Amino acid sequence: MAKRTLYWLQGGGCGGDTWSLFNMESPDILELFDLLGIELLWHPTISTLRDAELRALDERILSGQQRLDLFCLEGSILCGPSGTGMADTIRGRPKKELAQALARKARDVLAVGTCASFGGFGAGGETEATGLQFQKTEMGGLLGRDFRSGSGNPVINLPGCPCHCDAVTGTLSALVTGPSLRLNEHNSPLDWYGIMVHQGCTRNEYHEYRVEEKRFGEKGCLFFYMGCQGPLVYGSCNKVLWNRRSSKTRVGVPCFGCTRPDFPQNYPFFTTRNIEGIPIELPAGVSRAHYLAYKGMAAAAAPKRLIKRKSGI
Amino acid sequence: MKAATEIRLPMNRVEGDLEIRVEVTDGHISEAYSVGTMYRGFENLLRGRAPLDGLVITPRICGICSTAHLMAAAKALDDVFGARVPGNGTRVRNVSLMVEQIQNDLRHMFLLFAVDFTRPAYAGLPLYEEAVRRHTPLRGTSSSQAIRETKRLVEIVAILGGQWPHSSFMVPGGVVSVPTANEVNQCRSLLASFRKWYEGRILGCRLERWREVDSGPALQAWLDESDAHRESDLGFFLRFSRQAGLDAIGGGHGNFLSFGGLKIPESSSVSAPDGGLHLVPSGFVSSGRKEAFDPAVITEDIGFSRFTGYTGGRHPSEGITVPDTDRAGDARRSWAKAPRYGRRPAETGPLAERIVAADPLFCDLVGDGEGSVFARQLARLVRPALLFPAVDTWLKEIASSGEGFYKTYRGVDRGDGFGAVQAHRGALGHWITIENVKIARYQVITPTAWNASPRDDEGVRGPVEQALIGLPVADPEDPIAVEHVVRSFDPCLVCTVHAIEGEGTLRPVTFF
Numbered sequence: 001m002a003k004r005t006l007y008w009l010q011g012g013g014c015g016g017d018t019w020s021l022f023n024m025e026s027p028d029i030l031e032l033f034d035l036l037g038i039e040l041l042w043h044p045t046i047s048t049l050r051d052a053e054l055r056a057l058d059e060r061i062l063s064g065q066q067r068l069d070l071f072c073l074e075g076s077i078l079c080g081p082s083g084t085g086m087a088d089t090i091r092g093r094p095k096k097e098l099a100q101a102l103a104r105k106a107r108d109v110l111a112v113g114t115c116a117s118f119g120g121f122g123a124g125g126e127t128e129a130t131g132l133q134f135q136k137t138e139m140g141g142l143l144g145r146d147f148r149s150g151s152g153n154p155v156i157n158l159p160g161c162p163c164h165c166d167a168v169t170g171t172l173s174a175l176v177t178g179p180s181l182r183l184n185e186h187n188s189p190l191d192w193y194g195i196m197v198h199q200g201c202t203r204n205e206y207h208e209y210r211v212e213e214k215r216f217g218e219k220g221c222l223f224f225y226m227g228c229q230g231p232l233v234y235g236s237c238n239k240v241l242w243n244r245r246s247s248k249t250r251v252g253v254p255c256f257g258c259t260r261p262d263f264p265q266n267y268p269f270f271t272t273r274n275i276e277g278i279p280i281e282l283p284a285g286v287s288r289a290h291y292l293a294y295k296g297m298a299a300a301a302a303p304k305r306l307i308k309r310k311s312g313i
Numbered sequence: 314m315k316a317a318t319e320i321r322l323p324m325n326r327v328e329g330d331l332e333i334r335v336e337v338t339d340g341h342i343s344e345a346y347s348v349g350t351m352y353r354g355f356e357n358l359l360r361g362r363a364p365l366d367g368l369v370i371t372p373r374i375c376g377i378c379s380t381a382h383l384m385a386a387a388k389a390l391d392d393v394f395g396a397r398v399p400g401n402g403t404r405v406r407n408v409s410l411m412v413e414q415i416q417n418d419l420r421h422m423f424l425l426f427a428v429d430f431t432r433p434a435y436a437g438l439p440l441y442e443e444a445v446r447r448h449t450p451l452r453g454t455s456s457s458q459a460i461r462e463t464k465r466l467v468e469i470v471a472i473l474g475g476q477w478p479h480s481s482f483m484v485p486g487g488v489v490s491v492p493t494a495n496e497v498n499q500c501r502s503l504l505a506s507f508r509k510w511y512e513g514r515i516l517g518c519r520l521e522r523w524r525e526v527d528s529g530p531a532l533q534a535w536l537d538e539s540d541a542h543r544e545s546d547l548g549f550f551l552r553f554s555r556q557a558g559l560d561a562i563g564g565g566h567g568n569f570l571s572f573g574g575l576k577i578p579e580s581s582s583v584s585a586p587d588g589g590l591h592l593v594p595s596g597f598v599s600s601g602r603k604e605a606f607d608p609a610v611i612t613e614d615i616g617f618s619r620f621t622g623y624t625g626g627r628h629p630s631e632g633i634t635v636p637d638t639d640r641a642g643d644a645r646r647s648w649a650k651a652p653r654y655g656r657r658p659a660e661t662g663p664l665a666e667r668i669v670a671a672d673p674l675f676c677d678l679v680g681d682g683e684g685s686v687f688a689r690q691l692a693r694l695v696r697p698a699l700l701f702p703a704v705d706t707w708l709k710e711i712a713s714s715g716e717g718f719y720k721t722y723r724g725v726d727r728g729d730g731f732g733a734v735q736a737h738r739g740a741l742g743h744w745i746t747i748e749n750v751k752i753a754r755y756q757v758i759t760p761t762a763w764n765a766s767p768r769d770d771e772g773v774r775g776p777v778e779q780a781l782i783g784l785p786v787a788d789p790e791d792p793i794a795v796e797h798v799v800r801s802f803d804p805c806l807v808c809t810v811h812a813i814e815g816e817g818t819l820r821p822v823t824f825f
Contacts, residue, residue, distance in 0.1 A: 013376070081641055082638045088351045250475060256369050256481070
């Protein structure tokens with residue numbers, strides 16, 4: 001089988017998705033490329049091409065001489081200031097032009113991380129950041145809602161800040177070896193974006209019985225007061241775990257909803273917006289009246305060992 | 314005299330992308346411009362937000378040093394609120410920062426810097442084949458081992474803080490996590506295993522032996538002492554650097570800045586070399602003369618930046634960030650400001666840290682001079698050796714001290730705060746102003762802003778720019794020495810080269 005070629009571009013971002021990818025184990029990133037027969041044409045952190053060689057590579061891809069199977073963008077597309085695109089340039093030109101041209105040549109396009117998927121930091125701000133096929137919740141973005149890559153897929157969005165390495169490597173594996181991926185409404189694969197972040201959180205027993213914290217450094221649930229969005233947001237943090245060890249919510253950091261199309265949200269982190277002690281935002285599909293009744297009963301049924309924070313989470 | 318040839322080096326991934334423009338006259342660099350080519354607007358994103366939101370937003374400035382930004386953000390808030398951090402809160406913060414630092418130092422060396430030893434420009438060197446065997450990206454023995462070992466090391470940050478990168482486990486008053494004794498033991502095991510690899514593979518000796526090396530001659534004696542030393546990655550770096558002449562290039566202004574840091578908890582058995590309250594001392598050294606660190610003399614100029622709104626230097630507590638669309642396309646202006654310490658440019662990073670700490674080896678190597686590519690990389694490669702013992706002691710003390718991790722603080726409606734961290738690439742500062750329980754101002758000066766600074770209003774070059782002046786350039790299509798110099802400041806980037814004949818003209822690039 002011919003090698004699958006991969007080109008990784010970094011736009012308006014921090015490089016965190018790349019470093020997250022380096023967390024991969026069994027197989028690690030190197031073994032994975034070997035297993036899948038991926039030929040890395042370019043990655044700015046790894047590759048050693050001189051600029052003349054990189055320019056030649058770009059030209060070969062854009063003229064169709066060089067096949068491009070997998071195009072990964074990390075970081076947002078910066079269109080500002082004032083629509084110039086000069087907030088992020090390469091060789092004196094707006095980088096968005098290169099991103100657009102490469103996407104049109106690729107068999108599949110992956111938006112790695114929330115910035116590449118939805119714009120993330122700077123979306124709606126002075127840098128006019130956008131994702132490849134979404135700007136926040138609106139479909140469109142740089143490439144437009146009707147864009148399809150060579151395979152017929154839309155841009156596959158792998159949000160998260162950073163994106164978990166499993167989502168990247170698992171998506172690459174599926175694209176190379178099949179079966180085809182099932183996507184959610186934001187074109188993210190259900191395998192990693194089909195469950196809520198709080199599934200698997202070691203604080204779930206506290207959540208069940210409404211043992212809720214109002215200060216840092218405690219063992220209980222962070223949903224009612226501390227701004228945790230674990231029950232509201234799709235993500236597999238507590239299923240696949242971070243660095244094979246833990247997750248933010250397990251150690252007491254609220255989930256900030258970093259996979260959401262509107263991340264970073266324009267309301268405060270670390271505080272839950274609520275009405276009379278009940279969060280304004282409830283898990284999708286939950287009736288407020290039923291939730292009130294359920295949580296009242298749950299709090300009444302809470303066992304002493306939880307109220308006294310005795311679980312060894 | 315031949316007309317100047319201009320070389321542009323587009324470079325990726327710092328807190329904004331970086332491009333270096335140099336003019337070559339008679340085979341030597343006659344002028345240099347450091348130009349940040351990306352603007353992400355983080356400071357302005359924070360205005361109007363809740364005071365704690367910087368803990369979530371600022372780590373996302375950088376994917377390899379997010380814990381350093383988290384630390385600076387938390388310390389700025391400690392400062393505003395007058396929050397007191399209990400002993401174990403300080404220990405968890407320190408350990409996490411140091412672990413991220415060790416990760417950064419080795420990834421920079423083996424994934425970003427030493428990779429250049431495999432470039433065709435060195436094909437004629439006797440050590441070239443060995444360089445290829447060790448440093449080929451991903452597949453070289455050193456490269457692949459560094460990837461495997463560093464990702465295991467950062468599991469410590471995940472155990473203590475939930476994930477790496479981009480967690481927000483430090484808050485004013487301490488940390489949110491309360492690691493169990495078992496989790497602390499897991500961290501110690503991870504550290505011990507990593508240290509064993511570092512001693513065996515990187516140093517070729519025990520830490521104790523390495524720390525006896527206190528001068529240039531002692532370094533030579535260490536190298537000659539055994540095959541294990543010569544064959545280690547450090548030994549290879551010493552041998553290769555000599556062949557490649559890395560000790561003769563890349564001197565800057567000779568101004569070195571360290572914010573210092575790693576506060577030592579009162580009950581800790583860790584002691585600072587200088588008897589102070591912090592493991593890493595702060596200060597500013599110019600031509601061998603040391604001054605006490607004073608954050609009040611820091612200013613930022615924008616005369617060569619793509620920003621507008623003021624002239625002359627401004628202290629970050631009064632700083633503003635206003636992008637200027639008219640200047641955005643000016644290839645000589647940068648998306649970075651020009652930080653100055655008492656109106657002077659300053660190099661910061663592991664070498665500056667060692668000079669400010671009066672480390673005998675590095676003071677001997679640098680003297681009263683400007684440093685070199687070699688000295689900068691050596692300081693980075695051996696910095697972990699200084700950190701391991703304190704990391705392990707602090708982990709041990711977390712389990713045994715019984716001290717707290719977090720103490721509640723009283724919020725304030727308004728106030729100013731400053732968080733200083735000696736981060737992996739050097740001096741990192743966050744300045745916050747809170748008004749009406751909202752962030753009214755947030756200014757960040759990163760280490761790369763110091764090092765890759767553009768000219769200031771008086772036209773004085775930044776450290777990277779200065780370090781390039783006079784550098785011989787044999788092949789304008791492959792000016793590898795330029796890349797060594799720039800990378801030795803660890804701006805966390807991968808650089809590529811773009812050569813243009815004549816001054817100021819850009820070869821048109823089309824993507825369609």
